[in-house]
Amino acid sequence: MDKKEKRTELKVSAIENGTVIDHIPSHMLFRVIKILGLDNTDNMILFGTNLESKKYGNKGIIKVSNKYFESEEINKIALVAPTASLIEIKDFKVTNKKNVKIPGDIIKIVKCFNPNCITNHQNITTKFKVIQQKPELKLRCYYCEKTTAKDNMVFL
Amino acid sequence: MLVGVVFFVFLINFINAIDRMKNRSLISINDYTTEEYLRILDTAEDFEANPRQSLLNGYVIASLFFEPSTRTRLSFESAISQLGGKIVGFSSSASSSVQKGESLKDTILTVNNYCDLIVMRHPLEGSARYASEVADVPIINAGDGSNQHPTQCLLDLYSIRKTQGKLDNLNVAFVGDLKYGRTVHSLAIALSGFNTTYHLVSPVELKLPSAVKHYIKEKDLTYHQYTDLEEALPHVDIVYMTRIQRERFSDPMEYERVKNSYVLTRNLLKDVKQNLKVLHPLPRVNEISEDVDDTPQAYYFTQALNGVYVRMALLTTILGIK
Numbered sequence: 088m089d090k091k092e093k094r095t096e097l098k099v100s101a102i103e104n105g106t107v108i109d110h111i112p113s114h115m116l117f118r119v120i121k122i123l124g125l126d127n128t129d130n131m132i133l134f135g136t137n138l139e140s141k142k143y144g145n146k147g148i149i150k151v152s153n154k155y156f157e158s159e160e161i162n163k164i165a166l167v168a169p170t171a172s173l174i175e176i177k178d179f180k181v182t183n184k185k186n187v188k189i190p191g192d193i194i195k196i197v198k199c200f201n202p203n204c205i206t207n208h209q210n211i212t213t214k215f216k217v218i219q220q221k222p223e224l225k226l227r228c229y230y231c232e233k234t235t236a237k238d239n240m241v242f243l
Numbered sequence: 244m245l246v247g248v249v250f251f252v253f254l255i256n257f258i259n260a261i262d263r264m265k266n267r268s269l270i271s272i273n274d275y276t277t278e279e280y281l282r283i284l285d286t287a288e289d290f291e292a293n294p295r296q297s298l299l300n301g302y303v304i305a306s307l308f309f310e311p312s313t314r315t316r317l318s319f320e321s322a323i324s325q326l327g328g329k330i331v332g333f334s335s336s337a338s339s340s341v342q343k344g345e346s347l348k349d350t351i352l353t354v355n356n357y358c359d360l361i362v363m364r365h366p367l368e369g370s371a372r373y374a375s376e377v378a379d380v381p382i383i384n385a386g387d388g389s390n391q392h393p394t395q396c397l398l399d400l401y402s403i404r405k406t407q408g409k410l411d412n413l414n415v416a417f418v419g420d421l422k423y424g425r426t427v428h429s430l431a432i433a434l435s436g437f438n439t440t441y442h443l444v445s446p447v448e449l450k451l452p453s454a455v456k457h458y459i460k461e462k463d464l465t466y467h468q469y470t471d472l473e474e475a476l477p478h479v480d481i482v483y484m485t486r487i488q489r490e491r492f493s494d495p496m497e498y499e500r501v502k503n504s505y506v507l508t509r510n511l512l513k514d515v516k517q518n519l520k521v522l523h524p525l526p527r528v529n530e531i532s533e534d535v536d537d538t539p540q541a542y543y544f545t546q547a548l549n550g551v552y553v554r555m556a557l558l559t560t561i562l563g564i565k
Contacts (some may be wrong), residue, residue, distance in 0.1 A: 127310050205369040209346055230369025231390055232271065234454065 101132070103194070105152040107174040108164075113137045115167045116157055118242060122163050122196060123156075129179065130154050143170060149216030159184070165189040166196055167242060195227055200239040204231035264473050265563035268375040268382040271391045272429040277436040284401050286556035286565050287549070294552065298564050299328030306332035308348070308385070309341065309365040314547050315394070316387045316523060319362050322554040332355055340360040351377045360562060361496050381561050389425050394557060396429035396523055398550040403481055404540060405549065406520040410434075416442040416475045419485035419505050419530060421451040427485055427523040432458045441466035442475040443538040446501040449491060472505055482507065482540075486530050509534040 111119050116136040120126050128151075135145035155175055164171055165187040175183040193215040199206050206213045206228070215226035215235065224237040253349050264279060274285075290296075290317040296398055302402060304323050316334060323330050332354075333339045347365070351374045354361060361378060371384035371391070386392040404410050410421060415434060417427050421443055430511055431441065431451065443451050447556045450468065459466050469475045476482070487505055492498040507521065523531060523543040535541050559565035 102557075183304060199369075202368075203368050205347070205365075205367045205373050205387075207366055209348070211373055228369065230372045230386070231367075233368065233390075 094149040095135050101179060102150045102152050102176055103179055104177055105130070105150060105175075107176060108149045108151070109146070109172050109174060110140065110143060111136075111147035111149065111164075111168045112143070112170065113145045113147045117150070118167050118215075119147070119149065119171070120173055121169065123160070125149065125151060150214075158188070158192070161185070162188050163196060164191040165238070166193060171220060178229050187219045189217055189220055189224070193217065195215075196242060197226065197230045197235065198230060198232065198243055200235040200241075201228065201231050201233040202226055204233065246426060249492065253366060261449060263310075264383050264560050267385075267561065268371075268378075269393050269557065269561065270371045270375055270382065270384045270387075271400060272393045274434055276395070280397065280433065281395055281399060283553065283560060285551040286560060287397075287401055289349060289565075290552040290555040291549075294325055294555065297413050298559050299562075301321060302328045302562065303358045304330055304359075305354045305361045307331050307354060307361060307362075307363045307365075308332070309335045309339075309363075309370075311335055312385070314542075314550060315364065315392075318547070318550040319383075319385065319394075319554050322551045322558060325551070326555055326559070328558075330360075334466050344539045345546055355379055355430075363509075383561065386425075389393065389423060391408050392425050392429060394550070394554055395426050396433050397432045397557070398546065398553040399426065399483070399522060399524070400433060401549050401553050402522055402542060402546040403454040404521075407518060409478055410419040410437040412438050413442075413481060414440045414442060415481045416444055416479040416481060417451070417485070418444040418472055418475075418507070419487050420449045422449040423484070424485045424486075427451070427483065428455045428476060430483065431455050432520065433460050434564060435459055439464060442469065442479050442528045443513050444469045444472050444475045444505070445454040445469065446470060446487070446497075446505075448493075448497065449487065470504070472507065473511060476519075480518055480520075482514060482519065482521045484527070484543075486528050496512050506530055506532060507535055508532045510540055512538055512540050515540065527547035 093204060095170045095240050116134060125132055131152035133150040134148065137145050138148060140146035173185040176182055195212050197213060197215060200214055205211060214229035218227045221227040226235045305317060306320060320330055336342060347370060350453040355378045358380060360381050362383045362385050363374055365387050368388035371382055371387040375382040384391055384393055406411055418432060421427050433456060441459060484507055487502060489498050519540050520542040521540045525543060525547060
């Protein structure tokens with residue numbers, strides 16, 4: 088992290104214990120908050136967006152007090168924020184750093200692209216298997232078996 | 244001693260295979276292994292030899308057809324009746340509570356209480372998989388939109404094996420709408436386990452999708468593409484015909500131009516292999532001319548009959564009777 092980025096981060100106060108989720112694409116900040124259920128928690132949350140980032144131009148950042156995420160939980164944000172990185176803090180010190188990884192199954196985050204899929208007509212939680220990550224992310228619907236590619240993804 | 248051990252291991256594997264299929268829904272062609280398909284085909288052969296058995300006495304099967312069907316519904320119901328089972332259900336959404344706005348979940352949870360197994364056709368893709376999550380009883384998918392129709396695929400395999408004496412190393416032509424036809428997709432995928440050589444005959448607009456070709460390429464199998472039916476016919480053992488629908492074409496002129504190129508006539512069958520058989524999932528419109536019906540190659544109506552035996556085999560296997 089260079090000096091300028093460090094100064095940027097300080098615009099959002101430091102936390103004593105908890106997790107910093109950094110390098111979130113600015114326009115996805117509120118979606119990340121929703122996916123992780125942070126809009127409905129008692130933990131102290133600090134966030135900032137449209138902050139300068141040398142690497143990505145701009146970024147969002149979230150600091151969650153007294154909360155550490157399991158990989159399975161945090162990987163849910165990989166579809167909307169693949170560049171996100173996690174920093175775990177204990178007593179104001181960095182104790183661990185992690186990157187997010189796209190999980191094998193995507194549950195409840197994306198809408199099926201197939202208009203004739205049952206999940207688009209009845210109250211059913213969507214489920215997908217990741218069938219390809221590169222060059223383009225592709226998901227196969229667990230129900231209708233049709234493929235939804237990255238360009239067609241609509242987030243719920 | 245060794246023979247005894249080998250027989251014992253075979254017996255245990257056989258019993259395990261039966262157990263694995265018992266109470267398991269059949270939703271997609273990918274749900275069963277090749278060995279499991281072959282077991283169903285063998286059981287269907289037994290039923291063909293002796294169809295009137297009272298194996299489903301005391302069983303109630305729900306037949307839920309949320310959209311109309313002739314062959315699939317009637318052949319399931321005929322299979323159930325011939326085996327002594329009782330049928331409850333409906334043949335269109337209009338005659339069920341769906342008309343009143345009932346959700347699929349509620350319909351399935353209700354019907355679930357009245358039967359041992361549900362056979363279901365629904366216009367929405369993925370509906371059968373969802374029903375299998377909700378229901379306590381097994382579901383047989385009798386078609387979910389344009390997605391899957393696994394019992395059709397099984398009866399196609401049965402018909403191919405019956406007419407050719409084998410499933411391996413055959414030359415199979417798929418003709419017509421290879422892009423949207425779900426029966427083509429399922430059968431093409433299922434045949435990839437049998438070293439098939441594919442002859443794909445279609446207009447450019449209706450070529451086999453790459454997602455299905457993926458299965459062919461994955462197994463390193465050979466496929467040839469044609470736009471002319473006549474060119475493919477001399478090479479093949481099976482011709483699997485499908486209907487080309489006008490609404491699939493963005494340009495109606497293009498439909499008019501190609502529609503007659505994919506019509507099978509008696510004349511075209513002059514110089515074909517002796518063992519060639521013509522299959523069609525039906526209904527046909529005009530893609531097989533009626534003068535083909537009384538040729539030795541026409542097999543499509545017997546193919547529809549085979550559906551009864553295959554469905555008998557599936558019902559009794561899933562209910563753990565056979």
